[in-house]
Amino acid sequence: xxxxxxxxxDLSVRYPGATAPAVRNVSFTLGRERLGxxxxxxxxxxxxxxxxxxxxxxxxxxxxxxxxxxVDLLAARERQMLKLRGRRMSMILQDPKFSLNPxxxxxxxxxxxxxxxxxxxxxxxxxxxxxxxxxVQIREPERVYRLYPHEVSGGxxxxxxxxxxxxxxxxxxIADEPTSALDVTVRLQVLRILxxxxxxxxxxxxxxxxxxxxxxxxxxxxLIMYAGRxxxxxxxxxxxxxxxxxxxxxxxxQPRIAGDRGDLPVLQRDPAWEQEARP
Amino acid sequence: MLLDRRRTNALVGQGASILVTxxxxxxxxxxxxxxxxxxxxxxxxxxxxxxxxxxxxxxQLGLGRPVWEQFLLYIRDVATLDFGTSVRTGQPVxxxxxxxxxxxxxxxxxxxxxxxxxxxxxxxxxxxxKDRWQDHVIRVFSLMGHSMPIFWTGMIGLLVFYAWLGxxxxxxxxxxxxxxxxxxxxxxxxxxxxxxxxxxxxxSALNHILLPASLLGxxxxxxxxxxxxxxxxxxxxxxxxxxxxxxxxxxxxxxxRHAFGNIRVQLVTIVALAYGALLEGAVLIETVFAxxxxxxxxxxxxxxxxxxxxxxxxxxxxxxxxALNVLSDILYRVxxxxxxx
Numbered sequence: 001x002x003x004x005x006x007x008x009x010d011l012s013v014r015y016p017g018a019t020a021p022a023v024r025n026v027s028f029t030l031g032r033e034r035l036g037x038x039x040x041x042x043x044x045x046x047x048x049x050x051x052x053x054x055x056x057x058x059x060x061x062x063x064x065x066x067x068x069x070x071v072d073l074l075a076a077r078e079r080q081m082l083k084l085r086g087r088r089m090s091m092i093l094q095d096p097k098f099s100l101n102p103x104x105x106x107x108x109x110x111x112x113x114x115x116x117x118x119x120x121x122x123x124x125x126x127x128x129x130x131x132x133x134x135x136v137q138i139r140e141p142e143r144v145y146r147l148y149p150h151e152v153s154g155g156x157x158x159x160x161x162x163x164x165x166x167x168x169x170x171x172x173x174i175a176d177e178p179t180s181a182l183d184v185t186v187r188l189q190v191l192r193i194l195x196x197x198x199x200x201x202x203x204x205x206x207x208x209x210x211x212x213x214x215x216x217x218x219x220x221x222x223l224i225m226y227a228g229r230x231x232x233x234x235x236x237x238x239x240x241x242x243x244x245x246x247x248x249x250x251x252x253x254q255p256r257i258a259g260d261r262g263d264l265p266v267l268q269r270d271p272a273w274e275q276e277a278r279p
Numbered sequence: 280m281l282l283d284r285r286r287t288n289a290l291v292g293q294g295a296s297i298l299v300t301x302x303x304x305x306x307x308x309x310x311x312x313x314x315x316x317x318x319x320x321x322x323x324x325x326x327x328x329x330x331x332x333x334x335x336x337x338x339q340l341g342l343g344r345p346v347w348e349q350f351l352l353y354i355r356d357v358a359t360l361d362f363g364t365s366v367r368t369g370q371p372v373x374x375x376x377x378x379x380x381x382x383x384x385x386x387x388x389x390x391x392x393x394x395x396x397x398x399x400x401x402x403x404x405x406x407x408x409k410d411r412w413q414d415h416v417i418r419v420f421s422l423m424g425h426s427m428p429i430f431w432t433g434m435i436g437l438l439v440f441y442a443w444l445g446x447x448x449x450x451x452x453x454x455x456x457x458x459x460x461x462x463x464x465x466x467x468x469x470x471x472x473x474x475x476x477x478x479x480x481x482x483s484a485l486n487h488i489l490l491p492a493s494l495l496g497x498x499x500x501x502x503x504x505x506x507x508x509x510x511x512x513x514x515x516x517x518x519x520x521x522x523x524x525x526x527x528x529x530x531x532x533x534x535x536r537h538a539f540g541n542i543r544v545q546l547v548t549i550v551a552l553a554y555g556a557l558l559e560g561a562v563l564i565e566t567v568f569a570x571x572x573x574x575x576x577x578x579x580x581x582x583x584x585x586x587x588x589x590x591x592x593x594x595x596x597x598x599x600x601x602a603l604n605v606l607s608d609i610l611y612r613v614x615x616x617x618x619x620x
Contacts (some may be wrong), residue, residue: 055524066441086527093525098518103540103615112536113526162524 005171005204006030006052009065013044013051016058022047024228027105030172034198034205034235036215039225045208048225049174051135053091053204054081069171087117089172090165092194095181096157100149106157107133108146110164125170136193140208155186159193166197173198174206179214212239212250224250227274246273293608297601304597308590309353313346317584322366357594363587367580372591375576380595381466382452383565383572386495387557389488393496394503395550401500402507406515407534417504424501432494433567440490450569457483477598491568495561499553506549510542517541543614551603559596 007031010136013023023044026154028035037045055071066073071084090113093099101109110132112127120128126145133141136159158178165173178186178194195218198205209215215222216239224232224247232244242248249267312319313528320336321328328336341349356362362372398421405417441449448454452468457480461471469488472480514520515538523533562574573592580588 024366055521064614082527082529084527085525091521091525093518093522095518099522101519101523101541102617104537109522116527150617161522164522240501 004029004031005069007065007067008052009063010050011051011061011063011066013047013056014062015056016060016061020228022059022228023051026223026225026228027232028223028230028233030204030206032202032204033220033273034195034207034218036219036222037206037208037225038210038212038222040210040216043162043225044228045225046176047210047228049091049176049206051088052172052174053085054078057136059204061176061250076085083117084166086113086170087168088170090168090170092165092173092175092178094177096149096152096154096161097181099161100157102149102150104148105145106149106152106160110160110167113164113167124265128167129163133160136160136163136196138163153186154182155190158182158190162190162194162197166201166203169201170203172180172204174208176212178207180209180211187214213252215239218255229274231273244273285489292453294607297605300601301598304594304601305354305357306350307597308593309350311593312353312586312590313588315584315586317586319584319586322584322586362591362594364596365585365588367582367583367585367588372588373589376573376591376595378466379571379573381575382468382570383558383561383574384494385467385469386488386561386565386570386572387554389492390495390499390557390561391550391554394499394553395546398500398503399546401509402504403511403534403539405504406511407530409512417508421501421504424497427507428563428565429494429498429499430563432497433491433564436490436494437567448483449488450567451487452570453480453483453487466579487568491564495557495564499557502553503546503550507542507546510545511538511588514538514541540614544603544611547607547610549613551607555596555600555603558599 009027011023011026012021014021026048038044063074107129110129112123114128115125128144130141133144138144138159181191182190207219216236219236222234222236223230226246232242232247234242252265253267255264303461306513320333324332335488341352365372365375368375401417405414410413440446441564461477461480464471464474468484472484520538523537561572562578565572565575577592
């Protein structure tokens with residue numbers, strides 16, 4: 001893997017007042033690839049994403065190394081982070097119903113992402129936003145530009161979100177459960193759009209998800225998180241050959257459409273998973 | 280086309296609800312007038328009037344007619360802006376109100392401007408710095424404004440800023456010397472003196488309104504601060520705030536460009552309510568500052584049972600609140616696209 005975009009070693013995140021850290025000693029590198037982060041609720045995957053963008057001023061973040069291209073994210077001042085966020089690293093949030101500002105037009109919110117980082121006229125930003133709406137396959141970009149978030153569907157809202165976050169051609173995009181809030185019917189469509197843009201622009205993508213199949217199909221590599229730790233790192237196509245009992249348990253607990261309709265196995269948790277050294 | 284009809288329907292609906300509210304208000308003031316435990320006739324004729332005099336006045340007031348007829352007459356009077364004569368001042372109530380209400384509106388408007396301009400930024404600051412020293416200082420500041428009685432701060436304020444420091448004018452709406460100099464057109468002293476180009480009167484009036492208005496404003500800013508803080512805290516935890524930060528906006532930009540827009544509707548509601556409360560209830564400060572306003576007028580009339588005046592005052596307060604509600608409804612539509620039909 002040449003020129004890693006992100007190089008993280010022993011990252012831990014502790015929320016103020018919490019007894020245990022939410023993320024413990026996580027290490028990985030990310031190139032211009034698509035990395036899936038999978039785990040159950042509370043496994044620390046979203047916290048990991050937010051810590052990388054330094055979005056939690058209250059939390060206590062420690063690491064041996066947290067390097068984003070030439071920037072040391074541990075030492076960077078907030079001023080410097082403001083120049084990175086939205087410009088070179090961005091994040092797609094889960095549910096457009098909540099992640100878009102309800103009282104501002106979709107297009108203006110997209111244009112704002114551009115105007116924050118580039119010196120340009122309102123008209124230029126407007127054109128950029130419309131262009132990007134077109135790129136996320138919205139049919140009448142000029143009309144959708146003027147709509148308010150409550151006037152668009154979930155799938156369209158998430159495409160607005162993708163447009164907003166990819167407009168500035170970032171190097172790193174963290175997608176935090178980008179399709180969990182969407183109807184099954186539009187999930188695939190939205191993912192395809194995201195995937196096409198990420199490949200086309202050569203963006204490093206971290207796809208946070210609890211959906212193993214989604215990650216298998218849309219990622220190159222997968223980190224499996226449990227209780228704040230990475231328990232296993234695999235190539236996506238090797239997911240079926242996972243070694244760790246937790247990953248195996250997750251895979252076994254998946255319903256299958258064809259074949260045997262018996263009871264699904266329940267994950268038998270082993271306290272040792274929380275403790276053992278990284279594989 | 281459809282949109283237009285929907286908008287017209289909304290307007291008609293709002294108009295109808297205003298009319299119903301007004302009607303309810305009229306019933307209320309009418310009932311208040313009938314059940315007040317004092318005799319309106321006695322209030323006019325005095326304690327030692329003869330039976331004939333009493334009866335004549337009783338008939339003149341229309342008290343001998345059936346109640347529904349009295350109510351219809353009352354509505355007719357109100358519709359023609361005939362609110363009767365005040366026993367206490369001997370003047371038509373309307374004339375009295377047009378004299379005292381502007382004084383109070385002037386005071387309350389300055390006070391609410393002060394209260395909102397201080398309270399809203401402080402509330403935002405407290406929310407952004409939740410549980411840090413700024414938050415604690417602001418909490419103490421607003422708690423003080425909330426808990427110190429206004430008549431006490433009024434007297435202390437007069438003592439310090441007028442008697443000792445001489446920064447502001449004393450009681451009254453202007454210096455004694457200027458009283459009667461300005462032709463009364465609107466009864467808003469600041470406006471009248473501007474219209475008459477009497478700058479020294481204007482300055483004096485401004486000097487006099489400053490202290491009572493800021494003290495009143497301080498006490499309502501306490502409430503506004505607290506509410507702004509909690510509205511803001513609700514917004515700060517929303518996902519769209521994270522989005523704004525992910526875009527690379529600074530905390531200040533995030534708060535003012537994104538979060539603040541979303542609390543405007545709630546702010547309008549509470550500021551309008553606080554303003555209404557100032558308009559009806561500035562009695563204490565009006566007393567301390569010898570401010571010839573609506574609150575003192577209402578209280579004085581209430582105490583001697585001046586029925587016409589009290590009924591009209593209640594009506595005025597009701598109308599003020601209806602007007603403020605209509606105003607906030609309009610502002611909702613301006614501020615929140617989701618409420619636009």
